[in-house]
Amino acid sequence: MLEARFVRENIDAVRRAMDDRHAVWDFESFLLLDEERRTLIGKVEVRQARRNEASRLIGGLMKDGLRDEAEALKAEVRAINDELTAYEVHLDRVDEEVTDLLMTIPNLPHASVPVGADENDNIEVRRWGTPPEFEYPPKAHWDLGPELGIIDFERGVKLAGARFVLMGGMGARLERALINFMLDLHTSRGYKEWWPPVLANGDTLRGTGQLPKFEDDLFKTSDGLYLIPTAEVVLTNIHRDEVLEAEGLPRRYTAYTPCFREEAGSAGRDTRGMIRVHQFDKVELVKLARPEESMDELESMVADATLVLEKLGLAYRVIVLCTGDMGFSAAKTYDIEVWLPSYTAYKEISSCSNCWDFQARRASIKYRSPGEFKGSRLVHTLNGSGLAVGRTVAAIIENYQQADGSVVVPEALRPYMGGVEVITAEI
RNA sequence: GGAGAGUUGGCCGAGUCGGUUGAAGGCGCUCGCCUGCUAAGCGAGUAAAGGGCUUGAAGCCCUUUCGAGGGUUCGAAUCCCUCACUCUCCGCCA
Numbered sequence A: 001m002l003e004a005r006f007v008r009e010n011i012d013a014v015r016r017a018m019d020d021r022h023a024v025w026d027f028e029s030f031l032l033l034d035e036e037r038r039t040l041i042g043k044v045e046v047r048q049a050r051r052n053e054a055s056r057l058i059g060g061l062m063k064d065g066l067r068d069e070a071e072a073l074k075a076e077v078r079a080i081n082d083e084l085t086a087y088e089v090h091l092d093r094v095d096e097e098v099t100d101l102l103m104t105i106p107n108l109p110h111a112s113v114p115v116g117a118d119e120n121d122n123i124e125v126r127r128w129g130t131p132p133e134f135e136y137p138p139k140a141h142w143d144l145g146p147e148l149g150i151i152d153f154e155r156g157v158k159l160a161g162a163r164f165v166l167m168g169g170m171g172a173r174l175e176r177a178l179i180n181f182m183l184d185l186h187t188s189r190g191y192k193e194w195w196p197p198v199l200a201n202g203d204t205l206r207g208t209g210q211l212p213k214f215e216d217d218l219f220k221t222s223d224g225l226y227l228i229p230t231a232e233v234v235l236t237n238i239h240r241d242e243v244l245e246a247e248g249l250p251r252r253y254t255a256y257t258p259c260f261r262e263e264a265g266s267a268g269r270d271t272r273g274m275i276r277v278h279q280f281d282k283v284e285l286v287k288l289a290r291p292e293e294s295m296d297e298l299e300s301m302v303a304d305a306t307l308v309l310e311k312l313g314l315a316y317r318v319i320v321l322c323t324g325d326m327g328f329s330a331a332k333t334y335d336i337e338v339w340l341p342s343y344t345a346y347k348e349i350s351s352c353s354n355c356w357d358f359q360a361r362r363a364s365i366k367y368r369s370p371g372e373f374k375g376s377r378l379v380h381t382l383n384g385s386g387l388a389v390g391r392t393v394a395a396i397i398e399n400y401q402q403a404d405g406s407v408v409v410p411e412a413l414r415p416y417m418g419g420v421e422v423i424t425a426e427i
Numbered sequence B: 001g002g003a004g005a006g007u008u009g010g011c012c013g014a015g016u017c018g019g020u021u022g023a024a025g026g027c028g029c030u031c032g033c034c035u036g037c038u039a040a041g042c043g044a045g046u047a048a049a050g051g052g053c054u055u056g057a058a059g060c061c062c063u064u065u066c067g068a069g070g071g072u073u074c075g076a077a078u079c080c081c082u083c084a085c086u087c088u089c090c091g092c093c094a
Helices: A004-010 A010-020 A027-063 A067-102 A141-148 A153-159 A169-189 A204-209 A232-239 A290-312 A358-363 A389-399 A411-417
Strands: A121-128 A192-193 A242-245 A251-259 A278-288 A316-320 A332-339 A345-354 A363-367 A380-388
Touching: A004 A010, A004 A027, A004 A067, A004 A121, A010 A027, A027 A067, A027 A192, A027 A389, A067 A251, A121 A141, A121 A290, A141 A169, A141 A389, A153 A290, A169 A192, A169 A251, A169 A278, A204 A251, A204 A358, A204 A411, A232 A251, A232 A278, A232 A358, A232 A380, A242 A278, A278 A290, A278 A332, A278 A389, A290 A316, A290 A332, A290 A389, A290 A411, A316 A345, A332 A380, A332 A389, A358 A380, A380 A389
Parallel strands: A192 A251, A242 A363
Antiparallel strands: A121 A316, A251 A278, A278 A380, A316 A332, A332 A345, A345 A380
């Protein structure tokens, strides 16, 4: 969320930022409502001040036994209250409309973000590793997995529906091994591990920006809870409505959770395999940082996420998203893409964003630093996948496949696989 | 699920026969004094959000906020209702 005053006072810059994002936002309504709101506040507050004054006087008059004078004042306040009620009802409505509008404006892109329309304007930052070459036509994980008996797409559909996956045997083991591998790696590098709820309330989803604008992307329970689409939601909201001490920053958090997405609007995209499913596992990284350090923390977060791929020996590239391709809450985003032979392309496996103070303002996450400044200031929040586990499974199966249909287990993972070096067909 | 207790400022914690209580006191923090250093001590200050005036900055005025919402009243942290959450006891249970 952006502040109403900030938008009002920087209207041209905000307009330009929205143009850069190719986002549409109703500036005209905002300016009108904002003006109306401030006018109403003035009218309400003048009357409240008079009421407070009169009430004080009444208290004094009653003590002195001057009942008649007190009654006259009471009558005046009653009249003021009638007026006040009408103005307050109006103000509440306008206030809500302003807030609703502000909740739907996306974050401002950081100055370092390239301006562009869509994913074609994203800029590659670096590459690591070499995509494997095969002396035979490599198979996709959606073929290899079922042939090995470790991924069962058909029964996943039977159990739950389209875009749900069932894994068994070494497939399930690989999933679990990756989760532990990633968590161990991140915790060894200073991230604190959490085990959060995977259902969250509306305030939590509003805090990170999924609500109110993207409710269609979420699974919702009958009593108003949401299945989290990412652990970012709960990890970032851990400190909602809190004031943190500066010396405790940056906070670096990690968690493994299942993630749930409706994938509404992505019909026809990535329909094969386990690239785009309703339920997937992810190890998430979240940081709460001081504003002046948040950009450095974004860079190091990308390094933390890519280290997973390097340890696994998977080729990847890092791109910086252009203004037109960034998510709602992000001020700057790096995507990490892993090489997938089935796509003969790099495919997103992590997205690392600095959300600046956008989420912190929604969720009211502040910090204080006595001696440096008075009061408290908003922190910056960052999040990134470290990594999406299902896509990592797919990448390993495809990149480490052998001519005989078996899959070599990356060395770094073998301790987590009970020493298994090769995955072969099983029943 | 049943019964009871509770929810106050960065933190702890007072505060009901409703009226300068935005809220005692303490901790923490800031500034000053004192002190070979440190510690201790003394004095002053220290909530947030919103609106307005002014501005280089500071500042000033007003409003709101004592879990959330609603009600009673001229006036509510204080009384009433609803809801949420926390704790204790009972029941049930992976």
